[in-house]
Structures are given as C-alpha cells and as structure tokens.
Amino acid sequence: MTMIDRRGILAGSAALLAATTVRAADAPAGTLKAATASKGRRFGSAFAWSPAGADAGSFANPAYAALLRRDCDVLVPENQMKWQAIRPAADRFDFSRFDPMVEWATTNGFALRGHTLFWAYSRWFPAWLNNHDFGQRPAIEAARILDQHIDTVTKRYGRKIDSYDVVNEAVDPDTGNLRETSLSRAMGGTANVLDHAFRTARAAAPHAELVYNDYMSWEDGNAKHRAGVLALLADFRRRGTPVDALGVQSHIGLFQPTTDAGVVAKRLEPEWRAFLDRVTAMGYRLVITEFDVRDKGLPAAIGPRDRGVADFARAYLDIMLSYPQLGDVLAWGLSDRYSWLRGFEPRPDGEVTRGCPYDTDLKAKPLLAAMLAALAGGVRQVGQAA
Template identity: 55%
Template sequence: MTGFARRDVLMAGIMGAVASPLVARTDIPPSLDVLARRKGLRFGSAISWGTAGADRGSIANPPYARLVAAECGVIVAENEMKWQALRPSPTAFAFERFDAIVAWAESKRLATRGHNLLWHQPKWLPRWLNSYDFGATPKREGERLLTTHIDTVLARYGKRIESYDVVNEAVRPSDGQLYDTSLSTAIGGAEATLDLAFHTARAGAPRAELVYNDYMSWEPGNASHRAGVLKLLEGFKRRGTPVDALGVQSHLVTQGLDARASVTRLERDWRQFLDAVTQMGYALVLTELDVRDNGLPTEITPRDRAVADFTKGYLDVTLSYPAVRDVLSWGLCDRYSWIEGFEPRKDKALRRPTLYDREFRPKPMREAVAAAFAAAPPRNRAT
C-alpha cells in the first residue's frame, strides 16, 4: 500500500468512527490520544468558535470538529479565552464563545485547557486596557483589574478546566527581559504583576495545573529567550510563586532537508534548557505544536518528509523527559493554520504546518507524532 493510500485509509477510519458511532468496527486505527495514553501522555489540539457553515477550524465546522474529537483527549481554545475576546470593556465580560467551546468539549468527553489568564504583552491586551486611566491609586486599581479578571474566569469554570496558561509570553526574545504593560506599570513592576496572577489563580483554582507558557524554542536565535525564561522560572521559585509547569509552545521552524543533522545540531542546547527547567521541579506541557516548513522545497513529498522527520526528532528528544504529560498541536489541519497568514512562504507555495492537509488527509507529520508516542518512555499519570 502506498503512503497516500495508507493515509486515505487512516482518515476514512478516523472520520468513519465518529460518523457512525453505533457500528462495530475492527479496522479503525488508534487515535493519537489513545497512542499517547499508552505511555502516560495525552494528545490534544486547539479549536475555535465559529458560526455554522463558516469554513473555519471550529466546533461549528462538522468535518473539523469530528477530526478533533476523533484524535484528541484535550482541547484548548485558540483565541476565545484571551483578554481581547473576553473583555470588551473594563466592566464587561463576553463568555458566550468560550462557553460554547467548553460545552462542546464536555459533550465529546474532552478535557479543556485554559489559554490564557494574562498575555503579558501590550499588543495582545485590549485597546481599552493599554490606554486605561488607573486613577490616583494606580497600584490598587491595577491589582483590582487583574484579580477581578482572573477571579471571574475561575469562578465561572471551576473544576471544568484542570490546566491554565496563567501567564503567556512575558519574556522579550531579543534580550530575555520582561515586557512592561499598562498593568505592570500601574502595579509596580512585571515580576509583581506575574506573581499576583499566579497567586490569584492558585487561590481560585487550588487543584489546577498553573502554567507559564512561552515560545522559546530550540532553533538558532533563541538563546536569549531561553535564558530569560530560565531567569523568570528561577525567580518564581525564589519568591514562592505557585507555578507548576512550563508551557513549551513548540512552534517549530525547519532547518533544511537533512532533519537528522538539524536535530543533532540543536539537541545539546535544548537538553541543557530542559534539564535546567526540570531540575527546578517544573513539569512540561507541549502546548502549541506546529511547523513552519522554512528552507524546504516547493515539492510536497520531500517537504512533508522533512517536516515529519524534524517533528519526530524534536519529540523524541523532548518526550524523553518524564516531566512531559500533555502534547497539544495548534490546530490539526493545514487549511486552518494561523501560519499561512502570519508568515507565508516566499515561493508562494501554501504552508503545510500541521498533521492533516487542506483536504483533511493525514500527512507524514501525523505518522511522525504517532511514532514518537510509540517510542516515548512510559510515565505514570495521576489523571
């Protein structure tokens, strides 16, 4: 059977399992979540809200929703829990879209991750917050705004969400220093702001996993970013800030056709970083896996193979750490990936950054993730 034929059968089995749940099947391949759970891991994906009939990677798009439900054990909202979505004004919350995602996940018996309670960059805060008048007592007002936001979200979802990206992307990649925002300026500093976010989250969700999430990666040019994240994590430990895990976004960027050589070049520095994180006692969560196919030819077959091999090499290294429990991709289908709009290829060829192509056919990257789960050392999982 050819690679494409095998993948067509795989897709037919996965989609058919969801379309006909009452029909006994013996030829359905195991989902990625099933493969992951055999090693004490869990697999998931981002998904969006959408209107019926809209061509989006959403809960309202039946083919995509079926694919996510078939492959995953956990989901995360792509944008609907962020401040820009939840907070249209200082006095209002807009929960309808995220409510719908959580309800959909529960109807499919999928867990939900919370992303995020604070994206600590000015460009990702709502406009009203960047120009907010904090008044005569800015520290008090800044603390009130932040704690009210977190308390309100946690009170609404309670035990329905078991893992939160409490703070997202607080470290500047260029120099490893912390961003300043309107909130941190009012409160009196970035560290105080991040600490307050985590302490508030712990009080509101005492049993949830609290995560600092960032996109420092293993490719060249990330050394300052990684160093800044380590400094932040060390500070959390020193100050007693309740952070349980580092979210490793895993937006990978290929380094050429020879994936094995690339992995060999990158592995040492990456292990040094993960060693430092885990030796501090932090767990690891791979939160946003996808791949930019940079430096690869236009032709699909060698491009897909190189992406798959690079992904497998990255996962083999990273999953060798028992501290990893969850692996989430940032979408499952090329058709709906954010990368095409963020960084199109110079040769105009459509990006192929996810596990399934634009026609919902599984790609070699899907096979690579499955193989990485099969090769990963087993770990115990309490949940």
C-alpha cells in the same frame, strides 16, 4: 447570550463529515490520543468558534469536529479566551463565543485547558487596558482589574478547565528581559504582576495545573529567550510563586534552506536538552502547548517537504518525550487548512504551509505517522497534577 444552535451543528455538512471519516480511516493505524495515553499522557489541539457548518477549525464544522473526536482528549481555545475576546471593556465580559465551545467540549467528553489568563504583551492587550487610567492608587487598581479577570474566568468554568496558561509570553525574546505593560507600570514591575496572577489563580482554581507558557525554542537565535525564561523560572521558585509547569509552545521551524532536517535537529539537540534539564531540575513539569512545524526552509515540492517536516518533528518530539516530567501534548490545530501559519508564517514562495498532521483536504500526512511513532515510543509520564 447567544449560543450556537445544536441542531444546526449536528445537521451540518453530511458530505464533509463522511469524507473526513474516510480520510481518518486511511490514516496510519492508531490515533494520537491512544498513542499518547499509552504513556500516561493526553493529546489535544487548539480549536475555534464559528457559525454552524462554517469552513473553519471549529467544533461547529462537522468535518473538523470529526478529527477532534478521533485524535484528541483535551482541547484549548485558540483565541476565544484571550482578553481581547472576552473582555471588550473594563466593566464588561463577553463569553458568547467561549461558552458554547466549553459546552460542546464537555458534552463530548473532552478535558479543557485555559489559554490564557494573562498575556503579558501590550501588543495583544485590548485597547482599553493599554490606555486605562489607574488613578491615584495605581497598584491597587491594577490588582483589582487582574483579580477580577482571573476570578471571573476561573469561577465561571470551575473544574471544567483543569489546566491554565496563567501567564503567556512575558519574556522579550530579543533581550531576555521581562516585557513592560500598563499593568506592570501600575504595579511597580512585571514580576509583581506575574506573581500576583499566579497567586490569584491558585486561590481561585486550586484544582488546576498552573502553567507559565512561552515560545522559546531550540532553533538558532533563541539563546537570549531561553536564558530569560530560565531566569524567570528561577525567580518564581525563589519567591515561592505557585507555578507548576513550563508550557513549551513548540512552534518549531526550519528557516534556512535544507534538504536534511535530521542533521539540523542533531545539531540543535544538545543546547535544547541543556535547557530542558535546567527547567526540570527546578522541579517544573513540562507541557507541549502549541505544536506545529514552520517549513519555510524546506523545498516547495510536497514529497521532500513533508519528509523534512516529519523528520524534524520526530527528532524534536523524541527529545521532549524522553522527559518523564512531560504531561499534555497539544497541537496548535490539526489541519493545514485552518492553521495560523498560513497568515502569520507564510512561505516566501507562496505555497501553503504544511506544518500540521492533516493537510488542507484533512488527509493524513507523514507528520501524523511521525507523531504517532514518537508519542507511542516516549517514556511514561510521572508526577502528574492531582
């Protein structure tokens, strides 16, 4: 397979790297990873693959790599470990982009999370899996495909990856029911697929934390989604499915016009705490897996918008970090320049979203200060994975 040339990465853009170093120095005192470590946790971010020196949220971009080194001690692939990326056909795997990501991360001392072994949503299946002929014994064929995928990935990377989002987004947010897919139809139901995935992952990667990951959140309109996730977690416990933690994606957002994010957060807090209380009462740990802030309801002016984002994030993180069951805290990118929000959650006024701790010029924002304060002020984690 083709690897990114290391000398090309190191040669990169010296100007970009120097500029980022200056901007990091101008950031609030301390780093996100240091603030998180003070309470026994790890801080991290999603990162991507790109050609050497490309303007991307990639390890191969020297400017972005400098931010990763500054603030993170754990990384997660944004898209490069998903089925569409690494399994283009039933009989073929392609690790040509993810392998160099793993190599760079481990060489530079980062831990790694794996995202995801099974995204339970047909919309994000590779086309071949949606159209696969499961034959005369569909359950056996579906189990074979799933086993092959999980075994191939987990054994390839071994202990380099210590936590996996084994299953991602299995609950339909509109109904609270489990999503149906080609695999669930072949195996006699979605619950059978999910249980099989977790049991296979436990056998293949007994060292790793196994996470169910979803985007239920604290905003209005999430009640059915939260209820569906609670029901699924309860069913996992009832069936003895080996799930260690709930991954709380934490793509939080202000969607209606407001000038006081703190008031909104205070109103949302009771139901969100009730949800987290029920999750932790079942014995699950918590992981913040994809944190950022959607700012559609905030003013266009940068000053008020940044204050609103910071206030909303601080309130949310204070709640999450009050739970000793919370482990890793990961952002879904560090800079607005490369955030998925620009394409998937654009503002109606066309302004660039500002939901990451660093702006499009990789300069620190009020959100960074809010995150530092929240992370340093949280309770200490207990019950970490072995």
